[in-house]
Amino acid sequence: MRILLYNPDNGVTRNFMPHLWMFLLQALTPPGHEVLLIDGNAQPMDEAAIAQFVREQNIGLVGIGAMTRMIAKAYRIADTIRAEGVPVVMGGPHVTELADEALGRDGGPRHADAVALGEADETWPLIVNDAVRGELKEIYAPVDEAGKERKPSLQAYPVIPWQSINLDQFNLVPKAATPLLNRVVEGWGTFRIIPVESGRGCPYGCEFCTVTGFFGDSIRFRTNESVVNELLLLKARARSEKGQIAVFFIDDNFAINIKRTKSLLRDIIAANAQVHWVAQISANLLRDEELVDLIAASGGKWVFIGMESIDPANLKDVNKGFNKPGEYAVVLDRLARRNVYAITSFIFGMDNDTVGVAERTLAQVRTWPPGLPIFGLLTPLPATPLYKRLKTAGRLTRPEHWKEFIPFAMAHTPLKMTIEEAHEEVKYGWAHAYSPEAMAQAVDSLDDQPLGYRVNIFLARLCFRGIYFPMMGRLAWMKVIAQNRRTILSLVWEALWGRRSRGGNPDSPHPVPAMLSSVPPEAATSEEG
Numbered sequence: 001m002r003i004l005l006y007n008p009d010n011g012v013t014r015n016f017m018p019h020l021w022m023f024l025l026q027a028l029t030p031p032g033h034e035v036l037l038i039d040g041n042a043q044p045m046d047e048a049a050i051a052q053f054v055r056e057q058n059i060g061l062v063g064i065g066a067m068t069r070m071i072a073k074a075y076r077i078a079d080t081i082r083a084e085g086v087p088v089v090m091g092g093p094h095v096t097e098l099a100d101e102a103l104g105r106d107g108g109p110r111h112a113d114a115v116a117l118g119e120a121d122e123t124w125p126l127i128v129n130d131a132v133r134g135e136l137k138e139i140y141a142p143v144d145e146a147g148k149e150r151k152p153s154l155q156a157y158p159v160i161p162w163q164s165i166n167l168d169q170f171n172l173v174p175k176a177a178t179p180l181l182n183r184v185v186e187g188w189g190t191f192r193i194i195p196v197e198s199g200r201g202c203p204y205g206c207e208f209c210t211v212t213g214f215f216g217d218s219i220r221f222r223t224n225e226s227v228v229n230e231l232l233l234l235k236a237r238a239r240s241e242k243g244q245i246a247v248f249f250i251d252d253n254f255a256i257n258i259k260r261t262k263s264l265l266r267d268i269i270a271a272n273a274q275v276h277w278v279a280q281i282s283a284n285l286l287r288d289e290e291l292v293d294l295i296a297a298s299g300g301k302w303v304f305i306g307m308e309s310i311d312p313a314n315l316k317d318v319n320k321g322f323n324k325p326g327e328y329a330v331v332l333d334r335l336a337r338r339n340v341y342a343i344t345s346f347i348f349g350m351d352n353d354t355v356g357v358a359e360r361t362l363a364q365v366r367t368w369p370p371g372l373p374i375f376g377l378l379t380p381l382p383a384t385p386l387y388k389r390l391k392t393a394g395r396l397t398r399p400e401h402w403k404e405f406i407p408f409a410m411a412h413t414p415l416k417m418t419i420e421e422a423h424e425e426v427k428y429g430w431a432h433a434y435s436p437e438a439m440a441q442a443v444d445s446l447d448d449q450p451l452g453y454r455v456n457i458f459l460a461r462l463c464f465r466g467i468y469f470p471m472m473g474r475l476a477w478m479k480v481i482a483q484n485r486r487t488i489l490s491l492v493w494e495a496l497w498g499r500r501s502r503g504g505n506p507d508s509p510h511p512v513p514a515m516l517s518s519v520p521p522e523a524a525t526s527e528e529g
């Protein structure tokens with residue numbers, strides 16, 4: 001049977017990284033089937049195009065995975081495919097929480113033939129076998145023989161055949177730029193960011209987060225050996241195709257068990273399996289100097305920190321009191337001293353936020369080493385404690401916000417400002433953190449560093465700007481380039497006429513990242529809490 005795994009586009013901007021679930025389910029598919037992958041972010045397709053694809057490729061089963069924000073698109077695509085007579089199985093966090101919605105058991109239309117609840121590592125092979133026999137059940141739940149919920153162990157993790165998977169759609173180097181890049185620098189024919197997991201689960205239970213409910217509060221890890229082998233495979237692939245690969249460890253809190261993380265990082269170093277990597281780690285775990293040393297030595301370049309707020313009252317409200325705003329600067333300096341930088345994520349619209357929260361946050365950010373701040377709004381995702389609290393309090397203004405996804409729009413009323421004011425705060429955050437002046441300042445703050453570093457921070461910030469101000473079209477790009485012409489011209493001038501006399505300063509308080517290019521060109525708010 002030919003199986004299509006499809007992830008809808010997020011409708012806002014191109015994702016920087018493919019979704020792990022597709023590769024994982026592909027690797028877990030029983031032998032004898034061919035699995036095709038389409039990530040709508042890399043290969044945008046409308047309903048007509050996907051229907052044509054399914055017909056022409058003789059697809060016998062389609063698996064669709066989606067977060068809440070993409071579910072409306074996922075349902076539309078599923079409806080189209082089912083109208084072609086091809087069964088659709090849906091999985092992922094949204095349909096796990098709202099299976100009845102996907103199956104049309106809540107009075108609405110039916111979108112899926114079957115739903116895989118929770119982690120599908122063990123149920124996917126059963127689903128495929130049932131589909132072959134034409135006997136799909138409506139619900140597949142990860143349970144043991146006694147019918148009790150069972151979270152899959154990650155000890156026997158499948159080998160994802162990275163050496164042979166077709167990754168063409170995930171190359172971040174634009175085709176048009178490849179010939180030029182090949183002439184100027186070697187080894188940049190391709191650049192991909194690849195998701196790798198080393199463990200699942202998070203015990204922290206932040207109020208707005210799906211993870212503790214979905215993956216459970218007990219953490220499961222892969223063996224060090226299996227992670228190291230995966231990195232070696234990826235490294236070999238990059239070498240063989242004269243390209244670059246960076247890894248995003250998608251664990252929700254990569255250092256949740258510090259002892260185990262240190263042991264993994266030591267094994268990576270011992271096996272010479274270092275690649276440039278990004279990971280989500282909460283600020284409280286970055287107090288450990290030895291851990292930060294190992295992060296740097298094992299290839300860590302960027303740490304995504306869910307700071308959420310600089311207000312301890314807000315943090316306490318969302319059960320994230322372990323974040324201590326007073327130590328953010330110290331943590332960021334500790335990282336920066338090792339050339340590791342932070343993607344700092346903030347949420348506005350929290351209950352204690354008042355007008356001006358964006359500027360107050362930016363005032364702090366400006367005192368920190370250069371990084372990549374991102375801003376979002378508090379969003380009640382289905383089945384989270386936050387959703388339940390706001391529902392009980394009658395504060396949800398769009399209780400089924402996912403049915404009409406609007407980027408950067410609140411679905412409930414904050415306590416100390418209006419919804420419109422919260423929207424303005426997010427806009428202010430992005431506009432001022434990524435204005436041409438702020439971009440120039442970031443580049444200038446690295447004035448004592450080589451040109452490459454300044455070009456890289458500029459490019460990274462340009463790409464991050466695209467999360468809020470999409471730059472998909474040529475016109476939008478031209479506008480951004482025109483706005484930033486001063487910085488661009490000064491960088492080009494320097495490239496053509498050589499360095500202005502600066503001289504690198506190894507004692508600089510904020511040394512620059514060794515490879516900013518490994519930064520995700522698009523990320524989103526508050527993953528790791």
Ligand code: B12
Pocket residue numbers: 010012015017018019020021024062063064065066067068069089090091092093094116118119120121124195197208209210211215250251252376379381382522523524525526527528
């Ligand atoms: C990596 C990641 C991202 C990446 C992008 C996704 C990518 N390219 O991988 C980035 C950093 C960009 C990102 C951004 C966002 N993310 Co995110 N992200 C994750 C993260 C950390 C890992 C995803 C992952 O690979 N997990 C490991 C795989 C194995 O698990 P899985 O995807 O759930 O798949 C398993 C099952 O769900 C199931 N399954 C999944 N799909 C399918 C499909 C079929 C057919 C079947 C049978 C089974 C199945 O089987 C899989 C194996 O067991 C998760 C948290 C988490 N630990 O999952 C959050 C998570 C998915 N993100 C989340 C959110 C909210 C966001 C943002 C909206 C954040 C924000 N506030 O702005 C943005 C939106 C992104 C965008 N622009 O579209 C939420 C989603 C909750 C929800 N109900 O939708 C999660 C769960 C985290 C959280 N805090 O709650 N994210």
Ligand code: SF4
Pocket residue numbers: 202203204205206209210211212252253282306527528529
């Ligand atoms: S926000 Fe981060 S720390 Fe909090 S529960 Fe979710 S994954 Fe864990």
